[in-house]
Amino acid sequence: xxxxxxxxxxxxxxxxxxxxxxxxxxxxxxxxxxxxxxxxxxxxxxxxxxxxxxxxxxxxxxxxxxxxxxxxxxxxxxxxxxxxxxxxxxxxxxxxxxxxxxxxxxxxxxxxxxxxxxxxxxxxxxxxxxxxxxxxxxxxxxxxxxxxxxxxxxxxxxxxxxxxxxxxxxxxxxxxxxxxxxxxxxxxxxxxxxxxxxxxxxxxxxxxxxxxxxxxxxxxxxxxxxxxxxxxxxxxxxxxxxxxxxxxxxxxxxxxxxxxxxxxxxxxxxxxxxxxxxxxxxxxxxxxxxxxxxxxxxxxxxxxxxxxxxxxxxxxxxxxxxxxxxxxxxxxxxxxxxxxxxxxxxxxxxxxxxxxxxxxxxxxxxxxxxxxxxxxxxxxxxxxxxxxxxxxxxxxxxxxxxxxxxxxxxxxxxxxxxxxxxxxxxxxxxxxxxxxxxxxxxxxxxxxxxxxxxxxxxxxxxxxxxxxxxxxxxxxxxxxxxxxxxxxxxxxxxxxxxxxxxxxxxxxxxxxxxxxxx
Amino acid sequence: xxxxxxxxxxxxxxxxxxxxxxxxxxxxxxxxxxxxxxxxxxxxxxxxxxxxxxxxxxxxxxxxxxxxxx
Numbered sequence: 001x002x003x004x005x006x007x008x009x010x011x012x013x014x015x016x017x018x019x020x021x022x023x024x025x026x027x028x029x030x031x032x033x034x035x036x037x038x039x040x041x042x043x044x045x046x047x048x049x050x051x052x053x054x055x056x057x058x059x060x061x062x063x064x065x066x067x068x069x070x071x072x073x074x075x076x077x078x079x080x081x082x083x084x085x086x087x088x089x090x091x092x093x094x095x096x097x098x099x100x101x102x103x104x105x106x107x108x109x110x111x112x113x114x115x116x117x118x119x120x121x122x123x124x125x126x127x128x129x130x131x132x133x134x135x136x137x138x139x140x141x142x143x144x145x146x147x148x149x150x151x152x153x154x155x156x157x158x159x160x161x162x163x164x165x166x167x168x169x170x171x172x173x174x175x176x177x178x179x180x181x182x183x184x185x186x187x188x189x190x191x192x193x194x195x196x197x198x199x200x201x202x203x204x205x206x207x208x209x210x211x212x213x214x215x216x217x218x219x220x221x222x223x224x225x226x227x228x229x230x231x232x233x234x235x236x237x238x239x240x241x242x243x244x245x246x247x248x249x250x251x252x253x254x255x256x257x258x259x260x261x262x263x264x265x266x267x268x269x270x271x272x273x274x275x276x277x278x279x280x281x282x283x284x285x286x287x288x289x290x291x292x293x294x295x296x297x298x299x300x301x302x303x304x305x306x307x308x309x310x311x312x313x314x315x316x317x318x319x320x321x322x323x324x325x326x327x328x329x330x331x332x333x334x335x336x337x338x339x340x341x342x343x344x345x346x347x348x349x350x351x352x353x354x355x356x357x358x359x360x361x362x363x364x365x366x367x368x369x370x371x372x373x374x375x376x377x378x379x380x381x382x383x384x385x386x387x388x389x390x391x392x393x394x395x396x397x398x399x400x401x402x403x404x405x406x407x408x409x410x411x412x413x414x415x416x417x418x419x420x421x422x423x424x425x426x427x428x429x430x431x432x433x434x435x436x437x438x439x440x441x442x443x444x445x446x447x448x449x450x451x452x453x454x455x456x457x458x459x460x461x462x463x464x465x466x467x468x469x470x471x472x473x474x475x476x477x478x479x480x481x482x483x484x485x486x487x488x489x490x491x492x493x494x495x496x497x498x499x500x501x502x503x504x505x506x507x508x509x510x511x512x513x514x515x516x517x518x
Numbered sequence: 519x520x521x522x523x524x525x526x527x528x529x530x531x532x533x534x535x536x537x538x539x540x541x542x543x544x545x546x547x548x549x550x551x552x553x554x555x556x557x558x559x560x561x562x563x564x565x566x567x568x569x570x571x572x573x574x575x576x577x578x579x580x581x582x583x584x585x586x587x588x
Contacts, residue, residue, distance in 0.1 A: 246579070255575070260573055261572075261575060265576065265578070266578050284581075370534070377538045381538075382555075385552045
C-alpha cells in the first residue's frame, strides 16, 4: 500500500522533526513497511509487526493506528512520487542509518500534487482551537467564519457545514469567544487554508464583549442611559453638525435621505474605524462643543460592522464625550444587533444613517402635511359655515325674490297700462292729424269768407295806386315816346328820320325825327 | 437667527392648529368670526409654506481630516 506507506513516512518525518531526532530513531523503514503491510487496527495487531516493541507502541501506537484507520477510508487518494515506494529496503536492519539517496528519484512536484500532499499531511493535524469570532458569513450549505487571537490578531479562516452548525446549537456572533475542533485543509483553487470545523463550543465572552459589558454596567449605574436624561431633538433643526467619514456609504445615505430641507450641514470628517478613529472622533465632538451655539443638532453616523470595527464607539472616552455634548445628539451607528455605547448615551438612537436622516426630516414632512390639512379643514369648515348662513340667506333671498316678483308684476301691469295708453295716444295722434286736415280745409274756407274784406282793401289799395297811374302823369302834360315799340328815354335811342309814336293822355301822335341834339 | 425662524415656524404651525381646532369645536361657526380666523389662517399658511419650501441643503466641511491640531 503505497499510500499508507508514504503517509507513515510523512508522519515519521514530522515526528522526528518534533522530537529533534533522526527519522529512523522514530521507526525503521522495515517497521513502517511492516505496518503498511499488516494494516493493524488495534494495539495488539500493531505489536505483531516486526520492529514494534512495547515502548514504541505506547509512544506512537495511537497515532499510527489513526493513520492506518484514515488511510483505509481514503485509500488510493494520494501518493508522493518522490518519497513513495521506499519499502524495498532490506527488512531487518534495526538501526538502518537513513533512507538511502537512491530513493529520492525526482522530488519536483506539480502544484496540485504538492497541495494534495500538504492536505494529506494536514489531515493528520486535527486540532482544538480557541479564538474570538471576528466575522460570520452564513450560506445555505456552509457557514464561513473567522476567529482571531486576542493577543496578536492572528486569524484563522474556518468553515462548518450547515447541518453541523445547526446541530452544534451555537449561534456564531462577532466578538464571541469560541472553541472549534476540526482539521486544516487547503482549498486548492485558492491555495487558501481553512479550518474545517466539526464542532463549535462557546468559550465564554470575548474580551471585547466583556469590556463592553463592564463599561455598559458602569455607565448604567451612573444613569447615563436613563430616559429622563434624553433631551428632545429640536423639531426643525437648521444647522446640523455631522460627524462621520468622508468616504463610505454612510454620508451619502444621510445626505440623500435628508431631502431638500434647505438646512445647513457642517461635516467634521473623521475615520470611524481603526486605531485612529477614537482620537479623530473625539476631536470632532470637541470641535462642535466649542461651537455649540451654532448648531441645533449633532449627528454621529457610520455603517454597521462587527463589534471590532465599532470598537471606537464603545470606548469610554468617546462615549463620555458624546454623553456630555451640549448639542442634542442623534446617533446612527450600525444596526440594532450591535448597539454601541455611544449610541446608547445619545439623546436619540436609530439604527442607520438613513434612519437618522428620516428622523430629522420627519417633522418637516409632518409640518408640510399639517399645513395642507389645516388649510383644507379651515376652508371646508368655513365653507360649511357659509353654506349654513347661505341657507338662511336663501330664505331671505326667497323673500326678496318674492318681493321682486311683486314689483315685476306691477311693472308688467304698468307696462301694459302704459302700452294701452300709448296706443290711445297713437289713436289720438291719428285723430289729431285728421282734425288737422279738417282744419286746413276750414282755414281755406276762412279765406273765402275773408275775401270780401280783402277786395275792399284791394280797392282801397287800387285807389292809392291809381294816383301813380302813368295816364295820370300823361294828363299832366307828360308824353311817352316810343320808337319801333321801345319807350325812349335818351336821344341816342333814335336816329334822324325814324318814326316816333308819341302817347299823350287822350291819344297817340305819330312824328318823324328831324334832328337829334345833345 | 436660526432660532427665531425655527420658533416662528413651530409657532405658526401651532397657531394654525389652534385655528383648525376652533373650527372643529364650533357647533355653528359664526361667519364673521370664521372669516377673521380664515384670514389669520391664510397668513399663517403662507408664512409657513414659505419656510417649508423645498430648497437645497448647504453642505460644508468645517475641518479637514488631516489638519488636526493634535
